[in-house]
Amino acid sequence: MLLEAKNLTKTFGDQVAVDGVNLQIKQGSFTALLGPNGAGKSTTMSMLIGLSIPTAGEVTYDRKPRLGVVFQGSVLDEMLTVKENLDIRAGQYRRVPTDRVSVLSKQLGLTSFMSQRYGTLSGGQKRRVDIARALINNPDILFLDEPTTGLDIQTRLAIWTLIQRLQREHHLTVILTTHYLDEADSADNVIVIDHGKVLAWGTAAEIKRRYAGNLLTLAAASPRQLAARIDQQPMRMTDDRLVYDLATAQAAMDILVTNHDLIENFEFRPGSMNDAFLALTGREMR
Ligand SMILES: Nc1ncnc2c1ncn2[C@@H]1O[C@H](COP(=O)(O)OP(=O)(O)OP(=O)(O)O)[C@@H](O)[C@H]1O
Numbered sequence: 001m002l003l004e005a006k007n008l009t010k011t012f013g014d015q016v017a018v019d020g021v022n023l024q025i026k027q028g029s030f031t032a033l034l035g036p037n038g039a040g041k042s043t044t045m046s047m048l049i050g051l052s053i054p055t056a057g058e059v060t061y062d063r064k065p066r067l068g069v070v071f072q073g074s075v076l077d078e079m080l081t082v083k084e085n086l087d088i089r090a091g092q093y094r095r096v097p098t099d100r101v102s103v104l105s106k107q108l109g110l111t112s113f114m115s116q117r118y119g120t121l122s123g124g125q126k127r128r129v130d131i132a133r134a135l136i137n138n139p140d141i142l143f144l145d146e147p148t149t150g151l152d153i154q155t156r157l158a159i160w161t162l163i164q165r166l167q168r169e170h171h172l173t174v175i176l177t178t179h180y181l182d183e184a185d186s187a188d189n190v191i192v193i194d195h196g197k198v199l200a201w202g203t204a205a206e207i208k209r210r211y212a213g214n215l216l217t218l219a220a221a222s223p224r225q226l227a228a229r230i231d232q233q234p235m236r237m238t239d240d241r242l243v244y245d246l247a248t249a250q251a252a253m254d255i256l257v258t259n260h261d262l263i264e265n266f267e268f269r270p271g272s273m274n275d276a277f278l279a280l281t282g283r284e285m286r
Pocket residue numbers: 012015016017035036037038039040041042043044179
């Protein structure tokens with residue numbers, strides 16, 4: 001395992017920000033730490049990168065990896081141009097190839113604003129530059145703390161796609177925090193955190209399968225007659241409707257095919273990350 005955290009805990013005074021978190025990160029994986037504001041994501045991340053000392057527990061890497069970090073707030077100089085900022089950063093490392101900044105500027109689509117002051121860029125442009133900065137030392141692991149927060153939906157998608165492409169093309173291990181459920185949906189590995197604790201862990205598909213049911217709603221003239229034919233108990237029954245929580249789409253298809261003569265209409269809705277989050281925490285993402 002590239003990275004492992006055992007019983008990671010951080011308290012501030014009597015407040016427990018991170019409460020016994022265990023996690024394992026494989027080389028080359030894409031992990032999203034998903035949770036609402038104040039869940040403990042940033043505090044977890046800062047312990048993983050060694051910026052904050054755990055109150056208890058430990059973080060171990062199987063080797064000494066190079067880390068790249070994109071912080072929530074930018075660490076670049078607003079008054080300098082993009083190129084100046086990145087050149088200064090590159091100068092701080094030994095063994096960075098001389099063309100590294102220009103290669104990254106092409107890969108991340110920065111070329112048209114390289115000579116613009118960082119402070120005058122749009123939110124999405126700034127994020128790209130922040131990511132370029134974190135990649136200068138050719139890291140093995142890229143950590144990003146809420147890289148898409150505050151961006152509009154199209155820019156969020158573009159940044160997310162960029163991070164996924166970098167992961168694939170550079171064989172990077174990516175660990176990021178987000179509170180956007182739709183983003184977590186496309187990570188390999190989702191770790192749901194709330195009140196400092198890991199509530200669920202797995203692929204998005206596994207989490208949805210485990211915690212969000214698939215709802216099949218059947219409209220029928222005589223729901224009782226229909227229900228009598230189906231093995232499973234319905235979650236709800238009204239005068240003209242039955243609702244089932246099913247394990248798979250296949251189970252829904254079996255019911256539809258076998259009972260088509262009694263079914264007037266239907267809706268099948270696979271459980272979303274939002275349904276899973278609701279089931280895990282008892283509330284919508286706040
Ligand atoms: N330096 C600190 N001193 C005191 N309390 C802190 C400190 N850092 C974090 N906390 C508290 O710990 C809890 C977890 O905070 P953290 O920033 O890790 O959450 P988060 O999930 O990253 O939230 P967000 O999405 O808002 O960044 C919060 O209640 C926060 O107020």
